[in-house]
Amino acid sequence: MDRRNNPYAPGAGLQPPELAGRDRLIEDASTDMDRLLDHRPVKGMMLLGLRGVGKTVVLNRLWRTAADKGIHTTKVEAPEGGALPQLLAPELRRILHALDLQVTATHRIREAAAALRNFVSVFKVKIGEVGLGIEPTPGYADTGQLEQDLPDLVEAVAVAAEERKSAICLFIDERS
Helix, strand or coil: CCCCCCCCCCCCCCCCCCCCCCHHHHHHHHHHHHHHHCCCCCCCCCCCCCCCCCHHHHHHHHHHHHHHCCCEEEEEEEECCCCHHHHHHHHHHHHHHHHHHHCCCCHHHHHHHHHHHHHHCCCCEEECCEEECCCCCCCCCCCCCHHHHHHHHHHHHHHHHHHCCCCEEEEEEEEC
16 A cells, blocks of 8 residues: 555554544443443453554543543553552542532542542652651551552542542553
């Protein structure tokens, strides 16, 4: 095919002119988002595939779709090696702040904010002999174990969003 007329545009995350063969996936995800806003159960979605098949492009499309539906979203690129907590904490804080701006802070938002504070308390900064950190308040997301605390934190933020008649979607793209 002549390169000038070839619709394929190689490049990481670049939207091609056509997302061929992805209609069903996008429609299923959109339906799940609608169910989420109707407070119906949904399962998370994981996109798997070889490098260069368009996972990031589909993820970007779904992120825009969720935002267009009024869902509070976050999108992070997580490198291998476990930096996910440091990437998610500020994004979840941003979502809580946006929820809080909708009306005066409620009990659920204060609970989610406390869970976030507890979650980030495990990150200690040490410069020479001086160490800084935040002491957790007993409650949610305060064990220091990522596998246990992250679900608690996400649940607390999701419950706060539900109280505002909204929802959250986390879009995590693995960076290699």
